[in-house]
Amino acid sequence: MSQAVTIELGEGVEHDARALRNAFGCFTTGVTVITTTAADGRRVGLTANSFTSVSLRPPLALVCVDLNSASLPALDAAGCWAVNVLHAEHQALARQFVQKDTDRFAGLETETWRTGAPILPGCMANFECETHHAFDAGDHRVYVGRVVKLRYDPDHEPLVYLQGRFRRVHVDAE
Numbered sequence: 697m698s699q700a701v702t703i704e705l706g707e708g709v710e711h712d713a714r715a716l717r718n719a720f721g722c723f724t725t726g727v728t729v730i731t732t733t734a735a736d737g738r739r740v741g742l743t744a745n746s747f748t749s750v751s752l753r754p755p756l757a758l759v760c761v762d763l764n765s766a767s768l769p770a771l772d773a774a775g776c777w778a779v780n781v782l783h784a785e786h787q788a789l790a791r792q793f794v795q796k797d798t799d800r801f802a803g804l805e806t807e808t809w810r811t812g813a814p815i816l817p818g819c820m821a822n823f824e825c826e827t828h829h830a831f832d833a834g835d836h837r838v839y840v841g842r843v844v845k846l847r848y849d850p851d852h853e854p855l856v857y858l859q860g861r862f863r864r865v866h867v868d869a870e
């Protein structure tokens with residue numbers, strides 16, 4: 697039997713938020729770590745699945761960051777950031793970049809390219825971006841970035857996120 701839930705928004709804020717989160721969670725995404733450098737040189741990063749490609753000409757991509765995120769001031773001040781696309785073996789890294797009150801970069805060697813944003817090696821893809829446009833939408837800030845450098849290595853299995861859980865993609869044998 698179908699477990700489908702239909703809800704008209706506006707009935708009750710808490711109920712809406714849970715239903716909306718559950719419904720959004722039905723959209724499978726990849727998992728990234730967004731990185732930047734704070735004014736004092738500290739490396740800053742957070743796990744994010746809101747990464748989306750926007751445009752090929754010019755090359756634009758976006759990420760949405762919670763207005764309560766501690767990374768927000770560094771993202772705003774730097775005006776540049778990197779999107780590091782994780783692969784299936786990166787689940788621990790994805791969890792590491794959510795943790796509070798720890799050095800999320802402990803033991804991690806990072807590269808720098810053109811802007812100084814930390815680049816995580818061994819990722820499925822990296823996009824170095826300069827902020828093209830940033831605006832607030834509800835409880836998140838949307839950063840649209842112009843991609844200035846990229847690297848990709850499709851010879852990996854992706855890390856995916858669905859309904860609040862990390863998962864792997866099942867590929868049928870041909």
Ligand SMILES: Cc1cc2nc3c(=O)[nH]c(=O)nc-3n(C[C@H](O)[C@H](O)[C@H](O)COP(=O)(O)O)c2cc1C
Nearest residue numbers: 742743744745746760761762765766767793794857
């Ligand atoms: C799979 C996954 C995806 C996430 N996606 C986002 C996102 O797109 N935007 C965001 O602001 N937080 C996202 N988060 C939550 C942040 O990673 C988390 O709140 C982090 O602690 C924020 O760190 P900060 O406050 O130091 O910036 C995600 C968490 C997980 C586990």
